[in-house]
Amino acid sequence: MILPPWLRKLTLTAHVAASVGWLGAVAAFLALALGGLLHPDPQRVRAAYLVMDWVGWWVIVPASVASLLTGLVQSLGTRWGLFRHYWVLIKLGINVFCTVLLLVHMQPIGQMAQAAAHMELSGDTLWDLRIQILLDAAAALLALLVATALSVIKPQGLTPYGLKVSSAARTDPAARSR
């Protein structure tokens, strides 16, 4: 089903806002993870991990889910399709992968915040976990930057399914919307 222009623009705006918001929130999260790891003041370190939990649940998780849902609506409701172009397919993969990984990793982030609420996090306290949170944030930021670049560049290339649909559309114009 092809969306009417006004609805397509509305969902596109929502998708861009959610996706770019997700990217920005992850950048802030990375800054907090870096500060939490390196800052000498234990109080600021504790504050960083407490804020990370809030930012995670109240900004990053909603933005990731909104980005995924609006992206699905955008692709299925326009002629781009979900499986026709490699760049759309790869973006879907990045989005699903990052969302699942984020949800899985919110548990240790919550535990880190719980620890920060009850104890001083100085020196190498929970060092491994803090390093992992930093690495996860850096990896997520890289993946989201790649997704953003794919959205802007829209590199050419049809998947085998896209080629099939494209050749079917040449013989039967009604197949274009399928």
Added chain:
Amino acid sequence: MADPATPRWVKAFALVTLVLALLFGALHLAGRGLGNHGAHMTPTGAPP
């Protein structure tokens, strides 16, 4: 007529992704970090 072959950028992307995924997985395991999620602390949040 579209080229039925997989575009070069997709192949390059797949290769780079594979390398980064392996690197990330290795770092994860080496750090004993989130491979066993939640095993770092007691349920109260205190370290074991």
